[in-house]
Structures are given as C-alpha cells and as structure tokens.
Amino acid sequence: MNGFAGKILNVDLTSGRILKENLDSDKVETYIGGKGYAARLLWDRTPARVDPLGPDNLVIFATGPLTGTLCPSTRMCVVTKSPLTGTCNDSYVGGHFGNELKFAGYDYLVVRGKSEKPAYLWIDDDNVEVRNARWLWGKDTFETEEKLREKHEDRTIRVACIGPAGEKLVRYACVNVDLYRQAARGGTGTVMGSKHLKAVAVRGTGTVETKDPERFEQLAAEAYKAIETNEGLYTMKRWGTGRSVIFSSDQSLYPTRNYQSETFECAENLSGESMERKIWVKRKACFNCPIHCGHLAVVKSAEYAGTVVEGIEYETTALLGADCGVDDLAAVTNANMLCDKLGLDTLSTGGSIAFAMECYEKGILTDEETDGLELRFGNHKAMNQMIVKIANREGLGNLMAEGVRIASEKIGKDSQRFAMHVKGLELPGWAIRGAPSMGLAYATADRGGCHQRAWPISYELGSKTPDGKTSERYNPQGKALGTKYDQDLGASLYSLIACDFSTGAIGTQRYIDLLNAATGWTYDMDKFMEAGERIWNLIRAFNVREGITRKDDTLPPRIFEDPLPAGIAKGRVVPRKDFERMLKEYYELRGWDANTGAPKYETLKNLNLEDIANQLTRP
Amino acid sequence: MSRIRVFPYFPGLDIATVCYQCEKPKCVEACPVNAIKRDEKTQAISVNEGVCTACGSCTQACPAKAIFIHPTKNVAIKCDFCGGDPECVKHCPEQAVEFRLTPFDARLPPEQLAKDLAALILEAKK
Numbered sequence: 001m002n003g004f005a006g007k008i009l010n011v012d013l014t015s016g017r018i019l020k021e022n023l024d025s026d027k028v029e030t031y032i033g034g035k036g037y038a039a040r041l042l043w044d045r046t047p048a049r050v051d052p053l054g055p056d057n058l059v060i061f062a063t064g065p066l067t068g069t070l071c072p073s074t075r076m077c078v079v080t081k082s083p084l085t086g087t088c089n090d091s092y093v094g095g096h097f098g099n100e101l102k103f104a105g106y107d108y109l110v111v112r113g114k115s116e117k118p119a120y121l122w123i124d125d126d127n128v129e130v131r132n133a134r135w136l137w138g139k140d141t142f143e144t145e146e147k148l149r150e151k152h153e154d155r156t157i158r159v160a161c162i163g164p165a166g167e168k169l170v171r172y173a174c175v176n177v178d179l180y181r182q183a184a185r186g187g188t189g190t191v192m193g194s195k196h197l198k199a200v201a202v203r204g205t206g207t208v209e210t211k212d213p214e215r216f217e218q219l220a221a222e223a224y225k226a227i228e229t230n231e232g233l234y235t236m237k238r239w240g241t242g243r244s245v246i247f248s249s250d251q252s253l254y255p256t257r258n259y260q261s262e263t264f265e266c267a268e269n270l271s272g273e274s275m276e277r278k279i280w281v282k283r284k285a286c287f288n289c290p291i292h293c294g295h296l297a298v299v300k301s302a303e304y305a306g307t308v309v310e311g312i313e314y315e316t317t318a319l320l321g322a323d324c325g326v327d328d329l330a331a332v333t334n335a336n337m338l339c340d341k342l343g344l345d346t347l348s349t350g351g352s353i354a355f356a357m358e359c360y361e362k363g364i365l366t367d368e369e370t371d372g373l374e375l376r377f378g379n380h381k382a383m384n385q386m387i388v389k390i391a392n393r394e395g396l397g398n399l400m401a402e403g404v405r406i407a408s409e410k411i412g413k414d415s416q417r418f419a420m421h422v423k424g425l426e427l428p429g430w431a432i433r434g435a436p437s438m439g440l441a442y443a444t445a446d447r448g449g450c451h452q453r454a455w456p457i458s459y460e461l462g463s464k465t466p467d468g469k470t471s472e473r474y475n476p477q478g479k480a481l482g483t484k485y486d487q488d489l490g491a492s493l494y495s496l497i498a499c500d501f502s503t504g505a506i507g508t509q510r511y512i513d514l515l516n517a518a519t520g521w522t523y524d525m526d527k528f529m530e531a532g533e534r535i536w537n538l539i540r541a542f543n544v545r546e547g548i549t550r551k552d553d554t555l556p557p558r559i560f561e562d563p564l565p566a567g568i569a570k571g572r573v574v575p576r577k578d579f580e581r582m583l584k585e586y587y588e589l590r591g592w593d594a595n596t597g598a599p600k601y602e603t604l605k606n607l608n609l610e611d612i613a614n615q616l617t618r619p
Numbered sequence: 620m621s622r623i624r625v626f627p628y629f630p631g632l633d634i635a636t637v638c639y640q641c642e643k644p645k646c647v648e649a650c651p652v653n654a655i656k657r658d659e660k661t662q663a664i665s666v667n668e669g670v671c672t673a674c675g676s677c678t679q680a681c682p683a684k685a686i687f688i689h690p691t692k693n694v695a696i697k698c699d700f701c702g703g704d705p706e707c708v709k710h711c712p713e714q715a716v717e718f719r720l721t722p723f724d725a726r727l728p729p730e731q732l733a734k735d736l737a738a739l740i741l742e743a744k745k
Contacts, residue, residue: 096625125690155626179631205690207620228712282632283713290712296631308631 002211003065003518004033008041009106009128011121013195014055014113018128023107029521030608032495033107034064035090036535038079039542041110042088043612048545052083052187053169053194054114061101061109061160061200062090064497068099068208070220071514072227073289073502076101077494078160082186083194084171084348084403085424085448087543089186092452093160094286094499095178100158103204111197120161120199122152125206133198138164140341141176148201161199162189163343165391169193170401172348172426176340180294180310181286184345186425186447211520219514223506227290230505235272237283240293241314242272248314249322252434252569253457255427256322257377258354259420259558262431263567266327270317278329284310291501297333304330309337315451318429319350324357325377335384342391351426352400353386355407355419364413371395417557423448423548432559434569435460437471437479440582443553444483446539452500454486476578480586488532495535534607537599540592541612550597553583620689622698623707623716632737635716637707638685638698640664646697649680654695663700671695 002025010019031037038060050056060079067074076098082089101109104125111121120133136144141163148159158178166173166189173189174182192198210216227233235243248254249267256264268274275297284294299307312321312333320335321327339346353375359365360375367374371389373382373396389397399407404426408419420427425448432439437456445453459465459482460473466485471478493503498511512523523531560576587594591603604613623637644664647655654670655677657663666686671694677686678695686697698705700718708718 149627156624178627205620224712284631284633292713310631 002520003069003208003515004028005063005068005102005105005107005206005208007106008108008110009123011109011111011128011130012113013111013115013119013130013197016115016130018130020106020128025519029519030531031535031538032065032492032515032531034062034067034495034497035077035079035491036495036531036538038062038077038090038108039088039535039539041108042079042081043538043542043545045110045112046081049547050081052081052086052191055112055195057081057112057191057194059111059188059191059195059197061098061111062497063098063102063107064495065518066496066498066511066514068102068287069210069518070217070288071518072220072224072506073286073291073499074098075286075497075499076183077497078175078183078188080186080188080191081546082188082425082447083169083190084187084405086546087186087423087447087548088539088546089188089447090494091175091183091185091188092494092497092499093175093177093181093183094289095158095181096287097158097160097177097202098497099208099287100202100204102208103206104202105204105206109200111192111195113195115196118196118198120148120201121197123200123202123204125204133196136161136198137167140164141343142179142341144199145176145179148199152201152203154203157201157203159199159201161343162192162197163341163391165343165401166190166193167198168391168393168401170344170390170393171403171406172345172352173343174339174345176343180284180340182340182345185347185450187345189343210518212517216514216517219510219517223502223510223514224290226507226510227502227505233291233501233505236291236293236501239272239276240295240311242270242275242312242317244314245271245317246273248318248430250568251461252564252567252572253431253438254322255318255420255429255431257325258323258351258358258418259427259431259556260358260418260562261565261567262434262569263564264322264327265566267322269327269329270312270321270332274329275312279333286499289499289502291499293501299330299333302330304334307334307337309333309340312336313346315429316346316350319347319354319426320383321350323350323354323429324380324383326380326383327378328380331380331384335380335387338384338387338391342387344387344391347428348403348426349387349390351420352390352404352407353383355404355415356386356396356400358418359411359415364411364415365396369396417561420556420558421449422555423552425449427556430455430457432555433564433572433574434567436474436476436574436578437483437582439555439559439574439579440479440586441483441486443555443579443583444487444586446487446536446543453490454483456482456486474572476581478585479582480589483586484589487536488529490532491535491539492528492532495531530607534609537590537604537607538609538612540599541604541609541616544596544598545616548597550593550595553597555579620696622696624685626684635707636683636685637716638664638681639683640698645680645682646677646686646695649676651676658699661700661703663698665699666695666697668692668694
C-alpha cells in the first residue's frame, strides 16, 4: 500500500445514503493529499457561489498521506466553505481523531446534505451508520464526547463534535476533538450545525501501510530523533506556545485592547512561565508526537476554582487575554474552557468581545444594548458572561455571534474602522504594525486573517529570506517573496498533514523523503514547492469563484491610521502606500491580475490547472 | 498491532495501559482451553495462538482490559514483552515506561488507577 487508507467515505445526510469510493492515488498525486486534495474535492463537488450554510456545502474531514503513520506529529484538517468569510476554509486539529479515521479505512470523510433530525455518524471500521442524535442535541462538547463513549461502551473511540454554539449557528463555532483540541477557525462547527450533524464517532482497528516500510521506518526514527534533539523545541516542550507571550509583547506583536496597542504591560501574567507556576498539572500530546506542546491546566483556588482545560495556547492568551485587556490568568483559563465546552473558536470569540468592548467604551453600544454588562477592557467577569451569551445567541451575544464584520456593518457609526478582521475572519494574535509584512500575509491568506499560512515576521526579525537576503523590518521592499514562499511551502506541508511545530526540526527534505517512502511517488524540492503553489492557486481560484476580489485583500483601517501608543514600534502605522506596494509586488510574483486579484489564465495553465482556468473564465 | 493502549479515562487524563503480568492471572483462570501460559523464557503471560479459540473469556476477566481480540487475526493478543525487549520502552521519549522484572500484584482496574491519579492531580476540583 501507499500511505493512504484508500477510501473516500461519502455521506449524504439528506438521503442518508453512504457511499464508499476508492481513492485514486494518481489523481491525488498532483495535490499530495490533505489540504490540497480536499480543496480539489470542494471545487469539484460544490456548485459556484454555494451557500455555506445550505445543504450543498461540504464538510470534509481530511487526512494526509503521513497522518497515522510512524512519522511523528501529524494532524488532520476540516475543510469547508466558511460561513464567516465565504472562502475555502481549512482548519487543522491534532489529537487522535485523524489517525483513528485512517485506521478505520478512510482518508476523507465528505459530508453533504442536511439531516432532518439531529444526527451523528458512527464509523466502526467498515460499518458506517447515520444515527439519531436527538438525545445529544443541546449538550456541550465535553458531555457529548463522554455520552458517546458510554453509548458505544468503548473508552477508546474518538469523537469530533460541536457544542451549543454550533447548533445555534454562531458563525465561528468550532469542531471539538478529544475534549480540548479544536479545528476552530472559520466556522467549521457552524457548517456541521447547519447540517444537523452533532458528532462523528470513530473506531478504527486497521493500520496504515507504506510502500517501502523499511525505509519509512528508518526515516521516521530519524525524524523522531530530530525532534527530540532540537534545541529550539525545548521551550515548546516545556511551555507550549505560551513561550512566545513575552517575546511577542516586547516586539510589539501582541494585540492589546482590540489592537489599540501591540504591547501589553501585563504580558508576564499570561506567559507560559506563569502558567507553569500557577496552573499546569500534566503534559499532553497528540497522536505519536514527542513535542507534547499541550498542558492540562487546573485552577485550584479563588473565583474560577474547578476550571479544567488543556492550554492556554498563545493565541488564546492574546485574544481572550490582552485583546480584551484581561491579565487574570485564571479568568482567561476559564474563558478558554467555556469556549471549548460551548464549541467556540477562542480567537474569533476574543476578537468579537474586544470589538464590543471598544464599542462600549466609545459609547457606541449602550448599557441597554449590553443588557447591563459593563463591557470595559479588563472586565473579565463580563468577558466570561459574554462568551455564554454568544454561544446561546442571547441579547448582544446574538449580534456578536455574527463575527465582527457583520456586527460592525449592523452597528455602523464608524465602528468598521476598528473592526479587526480580514475577509470576515477575526485577526489572530500576531499584530501587524510591529511587523508590516504580517499585514501582507493576513491580506493574502486563503481563509482571511490567519497567521498559519505565512509567518514572515521571522524574516523581519533577522532570518534570511528565501533568496538569501536580509530584510529591513519596516521597509516594504522585497516583502512579497517571503510571504509567497511560506504560503507555498505551507500548502504542501498541510497536505501531508504536518504540524506547524515539527516542520522546523524535521525539515522539508526529510518530509519529502518520508512522503516518497510512504507513497512511492518521486517528489523533490522543486516539485514539492510547485505542488504548494498549485494548491494555493487552486484555492485562490475557488475564492474568486465565490466572489473574492482584490478589494478583499486588505487590512482594517486601524492598521493604516492609528499610530501605536507604546512599545518598541511606538508611533508606527503601516502606511497605506507601503501596503499597496507589497500587495502589488505579491500579485506580480503570483501571476495574478493586478485589478481583479484573480489568477491569470497562463498562471493556472502553467500549474497544470487548465481545467480550473477554463471553468473560472467561462462566462 | 500495538499491545499497549492509551485509554482516555478521566476527562483530560489519558493513561497508557499494558498487561501487569499478574502473579495469579485472571485471564489464565478464565481460559477454557488453556491457551494462556507464563512463558518460560520471558516470564510474560503469553497466548498460544494455535490453541486460542477467540472466545473472549479472557477479555472479560482481565481487570486492566489489557488482553483483547485481534480485529482480523481472530485470536486474543496481549503484551508479551516483545520477546524480552519491549519496543514501547525503547520508544517512549519521556522514559515513562520502564521494564523491570519484579514480582508485582497491583491488580487495580485502570479506571480506579485513573481516578486515584485524577484525585491526586485535580485535588481542588469538586
């Protein structure tokens, strides 16, 4: 076999029909698998301008050729058209669900249609059933997972489910896996909710076989060793992503009070070091991962005693902490638990509440509209109450559940100026004015304001650019290349599916060797990068088909207009002309039309995407 | 397939469970065809696959759920010390699994182990 389980599992919830389809590995080869092939499935199997919350949209649970193999640190992703951004949305999640799905014999689970009654999917190797989930509807994610384990009398089954937020179609609801891990961004859970699909439970007893097992085993052992001996990962193992908090704040990269500032004076309280001292009790890892970046956190005393959650991740400290002006670690831990439990994306939730707080402080939202909640920055009680309101769509929560783009359009009164989103996706925890090329990365990321597609901050802080040059931090010149390179490489790695944190230690070349040993393909560095570029352009073509144009590739006005009040980048904005210059350079590099932002015909043709180009330009 | 398994018992606490190699093994007592015996060389309780009928009596008897029916081969399988040099011990990056030959009769069910551990770690949780 070849690294794949060999099957696509199609489930139509409208008719209840289940179809197992053989995976054609020749077709997959051009897109590697994972993100790439899932995006192709989304293009092929949805009509243009599909309603994200309608029955024709798909939810694709995708694994890659390395998922579930001996290769350490692999993940899965959930791909769908996002109700928040209207773009192709791929959200990644670790835990043990992806490998279990593959052990059950499926590389992809493609769900379409809409069930009349609440349903859940039970996958027990070959046996696949759509079952009634009325008894689970309304339950939170923790309880849903527990109940399903009880129901199937097996503690080792794996569950991906949504919480009340997904059922109520909060636009940024997440898919929850293994209690504390989420495919969170872009409303993956919302789409599941719109299909009345409460959960997917899976038990897989198979294995994943590779083409050249001996070589693969040897390469996987080397990869393992590389992670264990990597010095840079020491801090990741010890403090998880929380290691970046103080660094980020020092470098003016830590969004604070709805991006009013990018340096948080109390960042130390939210750092990994602080979590280690105060709340962590045990390390946690995903399937076959020696990095164990996760930590089980328990708040043992005072107001939030009894809070148990895995985390807190850097991004959550940024959005539910600094961005809301909150420096109380226990409060942020509790907020994190509430989001996981109710099935919300912590980033978009934090961004939305921060936006509401600024509206309240500016008098745009009144006490009447907030139901008496004093939504001031730093008021952690109000923040925690607001999370519950959003998940249940109560009062102001109903408006904020739409995300900051729609909320700011409805509120008006110039609030769009500080609605911190790109294409509707709330900006994550790496701020822009301290590292301008991050702005380009956000503006051009395929799913809107996302930090995982490219992280050009590293080039601005001293790493050599892909062409071997050094880059000046605040100079817009030559910034497009780093972003494009990161995006292409990332698209390929996300098709394997590799984890962000292992890629540095394992290295691209070793990943390519692993891929070849697993599949019997003949990838090399050039072909691998080209595949990434192909995937990136395919998704861009999808987004263009769904209505994304050049005018969507922009940043919130605050980034262009409001100088930073403090920190190392004090006084800085990203001048609009600098941004336009970066974007122009980027389009040229990409071979995209400077006026429409669509990939040119030749660009797609050169990437073996002629059929896509023909469909895209068809009148 | 792997004979050491990770059980998510208490929410958030996943615990690797493997055969305790009991002094008076319940699986041996339960087996109607005497397919399970202590291996002379490794001292591991081992299944004679040629004799095993996959009736499942041992899986019901084992307090640790450490013996189970192989999904395709249709025999009971359990930890056999990999012939005396366990692979899991070699692989664990945190040295959390060790291999010692000591007489040991801790036949606590893993649910109980997990609960005790949870109580220890999560003392403040009501």
